[in-house]
Amino acid sequence: MAYRSLRAFLDRLEAAGELVRVREPVDPVLEMAALADRAAKQGGPALLFENVRGVPGSMPVAMNLFGTRRRTSWALSSDDLEDHARELRELLHMAPPQSLWEKLKLLPKLGKLASLAPKHVASGPSQEVIDREPDLRALPVLTTWPHDGGPFITLPQVITRDPETGVRNVGMYRLQVLGPRRLAMHWQLHKTATAHYRGYQRRGERMPVAIALGGDPALTYCASAPLPPNVDEYLLAGFLRGEAVQTVKGVATGLDVPADAELVIEGFVDTAAPLVREGPFGDHTGFYSLADDYPALDVVAVTHRRDPIYPATVVGPPPVEDQWLGKATERLFLPLMQIVAPEIVDICMPVEGAFHNLCLVSIRKEHPGQAKKVIHGLWGSGQMAQTKTLVVFDEDVDVQDVSQAAWRALANVDVQRDLVIADGPVDALDHAAAHFAFGGKLGVDATRKWVEEGGREWPEVCVHPPEVIARMDALYDRLVPGAAPLRRPRIPPPPAAAWTPRRGGNLQ
């Protein structure tokens, strides 16, 4: 079910008891962030602040929209994130049709895909009010942590266009309000908008930028999705919501912007102008990112609905709301990773790793050295290149269970033999790296080692036979009514001995 607007999503949340209206006056300086941080950490409801202290006549502020897996799934028009992953997998594995009948059966699927590309329309609610003399201080922009350099827009869709190809990019990059018509653009070194900025700079041109807030929440998620630079995020949004994103022409920049957004800021970056100081900002790493230099946007127009709602998030020490945007990416991008590395069974980016610091991967291992192949492969793919620590497991390890994964990694690793220590690009926010955006990386092969890899006789994991577990679980449930089910290690499949006669350890 596609949402016509952010308010349509809020209505659904309210009907399901997942939205709390905050009628008490709450300050956008620190207070809203502190309340939303608590709600996010406790899996609490979405919050709609209706009384913004200190900003006369302010629009309401919506926070913690993506604060649980369930709400994030709803935001992406699904019951669970896995539904989309399944659909994507089906599409990617569509075999070329053999017969005319199969071809005919494919047509509706292909036709549906084609109809999901963004569609231009003449007008939309995001331009009900056009303000060519805007003052950003009239917006309820949050200051989230005490040492932040100022107020920051935290949940934007930053729309830019490749100056060479014209392909659109939509990125979620925070924006610091520097003045009534000035924003600092925190697109980091490795991000697509930075490449666009450099492109305009090479051509000696100014860079048009539009910033959309709100609309169907799928659009907001897609701004955070690590799509390749030449793929339009609004196409992904169309796929997720099952309906094309409608766009209107921006009033000042001519960029196509979502017709259903709550508010759109338009302006130009002077690519010849000196950079401006941005930050510090309490970041998703849980630490303050230090102040640094970024381009500035000169705002020339703001358009909005007649009664807009301002969406925001608070990032900070995990877990916070962005863990669920990350989980959506983890689920949706797994089928894509499996195209390049089909041995990958599952991946998990635990919240403690704040996205780039830790990725756990399980693989179906079929040859010696395969875990190391996967480590190097992932370090070469898209934003996975910035992953600091990658740990690879056999397929019987449930990497979604971090405690189980830690047990297996600690038991299975010989630190002389199984670590890959390398250097390369790291996240621009990694304060521990010896240099900015460049530093050490760790790959860990936590699979069982075959003889070819220097493994000796390898012990099996202790598990009871399934029929004994079934009987005793039934007995336990009778003895201890209401007991939670126990998550046990998966039972490894039988070894493919016919194909790998020299498998190591006790499987030899």
Ligand SMILES: Cc1cc2nc3c(=O)[nH]c(=O)nc-3n(C[C@H](O)[C@H](O)[C@H](O)COP(=O)(O)O)c2cc1C
């Ligand atoms: C809440 C939130 C805030 C983010 N803030 C920034 C930011 O300020 N700068 C940045 O470069 N990336 C930020 N990101 C990550 C990017 O949105 C993400 O890497 C995205 O894939 C970038 O898109 P791109 O590949 O089109 O550049 C943020 C992500 C989230 C979920």
